Amino acid sequence: MKLSINQKDLSKGINIVSKAVSTRTTMPILSGLLLEARDNTLYLTATDLDLGIKTSITCKVEEEGSIVVNSRLLNDFIRKLPSNLNVRISTDDNNKMDIRCEKSDFVILCNSADEYPDNTFLKDGESIMMDSTKLQKLIKYTSFAAAQDNMKPVLTGCLMELEDNKCVFAAIDGYRLAVKEEEIEYSGTNKAIIPSKSLLEVYRIIEDLEEDIEMVLSESHISFLVGDTVIMSNLLEGEFIKYKDIIKEGYVSKIKLNTSEFRNCIERVSLLAKEDKNNLIIFKVNNDNLTIESTSEYGNAEEIIDLELEGEELKIGFNSKYILDLLKVVESEEIYLEFQGNLNPCIVRLVGTNHFMYLVLPVRIG
Numbered sequence: 001m002k003l004s005i006n007q008k009d010l011s012k013g014i015n016i017v018s019k020a021v022s023t024r025t026t027m028p029i030l031s032g033l034l035l036e037a038r039d040n041t042l043y044l045t046a047t048d049l050d051l052g053i054k055t056s057i058t059c060k061v062e063e064e065g066s067i068v069v070n071s072r073l074l075n076d077f078i079r080k081l082p083s084n085l086n087v088r089i090s091t092d093d094n095n096k097m098d099i100r101c102e103k104s105d106f107v108i109l110c111n112s113a114d115e116y117p118d119n120t121f122l123k124d125g126e127s128i129m130m131d132s133t134k135l136q137k138l139i140k141y142t143s144f145a146a147a148q149d150n151m152k153p154v155l156t157g158c159l160m161e162l163e164d165n166k167c168v169f170a171a172i173d174g175y176r177l178a179v180k181e182e183e184i185e186y187s188g189t190n191k192a193i194i195p196s197k198s199l200l201e202v203y204r205i206i207e208d209l210e211e212d213i214e215m216v217l218s219e220s221h222i223s224f225l226v227g228d229t230v231i232m233s234n235l236l237e238g239e240f241i242k243y244k245d246i247i248k249e250g251y252v253s254k255i256k257l258n259t260s261e262f263r264n265c266i267e268r269v270s271l272l273a274k275e276d277k278n279n280l281i282i283f284k285v286n287n288d289n290l291t292i293e294s295t296s297e298y299g300n301a302e303e304i305i306d307l308e309l310e311g312e313e314l315k316i317g318f319n320s321k322y323i324l325d326l327l328k329v330v331e332s333e334e335i336y337l338e339f340q341g342n343l344n345p346c347i348v349r350l351v352g353t354n355h356f357m358y359l360v361l362p363v364r365i366g
Helices: 007-020 071-080 132-140 196-206 259-273 320-327
Strands: 002-006 032-038 041-047 051-058 060-063 065-070 086-091 096-101 104-109 126-131 157-163 166-172 176-183 189-195 212-217 221-226 229-234 253-258 280-285 289-296 299-306 314-319 334-339 346-350 356-360
Touching: 002 007, 007 032, 007 041, 007 051, 007 071, 007 086, 007 196, 032 060, 032 071, 051 196, 065 071, 071 096, 071 104, 126 132, 132 166, 132 176, 132 196, 132 212, 157 196, 176 320, 189 196, 189 229, 196 221, 196 229, 253 259, 259 280, 259 289, 259 299, 259 320, 259 334, 280 320, 314 320, 320 356
Parallel strands: none
Antiparallel strands: 002 060, 002 086, 032 041, 032 065, 041 051, 051 229, 086 096, 096 104, 126 212, 157 166, 157 189, 166 176, 176 356, 212 221, 221 229, 253 334, 280 289, 280 314, 289 299, 334 346, 346 356
16 A cells, blocks of 8 residues: 555544544454555544444555554554645555655554454445434434443433434433434434444534435444545444333423523532532522522532522422533523422423423432
8 A cells, every 4th residue: 555645634534533443342453443545545444343433535546455553553643743744654565554754754563454344334224314403413412311331221322213304312311311303304214222422423523514414224223424424333222211101291390590590500509519429409499589509518509590480389309410411512591490399300491492301300308
């Protein structure tokens, strides 16, 4: 393999695919990037066998070929080269890679591309187009609520439901549930459970994009086609919780809050709540205000927000983390809190839209 390529383009490509490099694996080859040079294009691929990312960069290819190179070494060296200069890369029959840029010369011992797992990214499946800004919101408003442990692997993903020109994402970890809906142009019916880890990598890649993204959905995989990049993820198997059965309509108390003011109050009060194993904060809702309290061995904190109450007064406790996780992603200026009693879930909705719902369980207080 022999090619010349722009340093900035190569560094960007490495950053994109390296998110899929396996950090803990019994297969050392997965700690590397697969480089394939052909047709004046360099293809970069990384996979941990659950998530795979492939991108392509236009370059000048003098000799075609492929090789697997240590991701960290390549990334660190290319990143430290002067920006925008020409980089020459060549390999020999002994799997050595020589990287030259001006007076810099770096030789890395690599592995044969024959040892790398099959990387057929564009599998057969159903094609679904979606606006990137809508996909961003679907991921942003739900993925944080997915389970972080593997006790129930199916809960570490987000359920995607497609029906009647709507796409719904739902995530639940046993303590809270997030549901987000967006309208799309797809009249069919389909669903899949996508690992939240994969969705977060998709989000990082599309965060600043404003264009249509093609999703290719099969029974076992989903691919996201973003410009010159393909992100492919295994789907999770199993039965997702029937989340709609958990959502009970109606409330005994309802308040409207300014999101920014509410978030700032929770952040201050939760400084002490973090000393408690449940991150416990207590809401006291009355006709004039909401009082938010926390207590630990180091002291106590209190914040008061003026408001108008619709319904009954109540006192209820929450894990502050579950409240803050939501408030960090909400873009709406105002939110509703709907309480169904001091031992029942609280439902958070955005003012001005019915396309999002967040349900959080209370913490029992003495």
